[in-house]
Each structure stands twice: as C-alpha cells, then as structure tokens.
Amino acid sequence: MVLVFFALSLAASLHFARENDAKEAGELARFAGNWTGHGAGEEVRFRDKNGLLVLTVKHKAEFVFHVDANGRIEGEGSIEYDLEKNTSGLDDLVAGVHALMGLAQVPEIGVKGGFGEAAKKVGEQATDVKGVTKIQYDAPHLKNGPEVRHFKFTGTVRRGSHKNSEGKDVDAFLITLDEVLNFTLMGGTPDNTLVAEYEVNKVKTEANFPCWSPFIEGAGVIRQGPGSIHVAEFQQQGSHRKGKRAWEEYGYVWLARQVAPEGGK
Numbered sequence: 001m002v003l004v005f006f007a008l009s010l011a012a013s014l015h016f017a018r019e020n021d022a023k024e025a026g027e028l029a030r031f032a033g034n035w036t037g038h039g040a041g042e043e044v045r046f047r048d049k050n051g052l053l054v055l056t057v058k059h060k061a062e063f064v065f066h067v068d069a070n071g072r073i074e075g076e077g078s079i080e081y082d083l084e085k086n087t088s089g090l091d092d093l094v095a096g097v098h099a100l101m102g103l104a105q106v107p108e109i110g111v112k113g114g115f116g117e118a119a120k121k122v123g124e125q126a127t128d129v130k131g132v133t134k135i136q137y138d139a140p141h142l143k144n145g146p147e148v149r150h151f152k153f154t155g156t157v158r159r160g161s162h163k164n165s166e167g168k169d170v171d172a173f174l175i176t177l178d179e180v181l182n183f184t185l186m187g188g189t190p191d192n193t194l195v196a197e198y199e200v201n202k203v204k205t206e207a208n209f210p211c212w213s214p215f216i217e218g219a220g221v222i223r224q225g226p227g228s229i230h231v232a233e234f235q236q237q238g239s240h241r242k243g244k245r246a247w248e249e250y251g252y253v254w255l256a257r258q259v260a261p262e263g264g265k
Contacts, residue, residue, distance in 0.1 A: 028071040031258065035258050036257060037257070142197075143195040155178050159174075194208070232257075
C-alpha cells in the first residue's frame, strides 16, 4: 500500500513538473527571436594609497543574440578595451621634484643644509639614466591604444525575481548572459591578452593582463517595450569584484532589445 501511494505521489509530482515546464516554455516563447544590445563598464584596477596614480580599465561592447522558444541564448559581439590613467597626483609629485632639482641648482642657495641635500639626493635618484636631467614618465597605458576583440556567448531567459526600487522581491523574467572567457582578433585568431606599457626615464616596461568579459554575474530584467517587443536591462556597481582586494569600485551596464520576434509575433 505504501509503495502504491509513493508511486502515485511520484507520478503526480512528475506530471505537475511537466505542466510547469510546459507553461514556462510557453511563456518564454514570447521572448524568442533576435535581439541586439550595447554594454559598457569601468573598474578601478589600481589606486595608489597616496593618491599619486589611479588606473581604470574601461570597455564598450555591442552584441547580437538569438533566443529560442525554450529561452536558450546564442550570440556574438565585439568589445573595445581601454586603460585610462589619472596621474594628477603623480604629475604634482614630479613637478615638485623638478622644482627641487631647479632649486638645488640656484648658485645663491647651492646644496647646503638639510633642504638642499634632500633636493640633491632626489635629483640624483631621479636622473639615474645617463643624459636625463628631469624625471620623464609615461604612466601605464595600452601599448597599442584601444584594442578590439570579437567574442561569442551563451545565456538563458528564465522566470525569477528581482528587488524593486523599494527593496521588495517581485516576479520577473530575467536574462542571464554568461561570462565570456575566450576572445579573438577580428580575423579569428585567438587572443585573450592585452599589453600595458609604461616608461620612466626612457626605460620602457611592458605587462600583460587578460581581456575581461562585458557580462558579469547577475541577470538583466525584461520589460515590455514599444509595440510587441521586449527590452532587458542590467546594471551593477560595487567594489572588490570577485574578491580581488586590488580591484576597487566598478560599474557594469548593458541594455538589449528584441528586434525581430520569432514568427513575427
């Protein structure tokens, strides 16, 4: 008797699950079709504790994707990377050192006394390279200027919930665009690496760092757009993304809209 009851309960549960799956699949069909989107973001990857130098990585992306009747997503796009440097603190420091160096060379003051000796020492350290009489520097930047990569991605549309402006959970349909891990040059050659370059007193140094995804963890919320199309929007800001202590504040946003509903619905 117990086995019969268990079998009936299991059959009822499976039937209910199939009904729910069928219902959700029917609901998701309205989002099927072609979508297009744009995204942007920035993240402080380094900030000197004394405020001398701030390095911010930035990107902008455009992409297209197709949603099938079951909410599965396949798409592709392009992303442009850049590295912005805020060197105002460093500029002030170098200007101060230049002034000290100039002061140390004034005959009436010379290099006598603690202040003069300090100026002389700074000047000697700053002019390590033969032939250099002032500090010359170029803060980290992308060696080849803004760089473009191509990428493919996947994702899903599903029923879920999100917090509204009042902080309450409300039902919604959500789009998740999966993190992109592999990138190519426009010709199709795999290339996940960006090259940063900086220079101090005519000595150039290069450092490699990886391309990053235009999509991060989290989902965009779908809403009804003009006519019968739909729009999805994602926004996120915070700090120390992925638990990286050196990475500070960040902001990511993307917006996508359905341009051609499946079957012209």
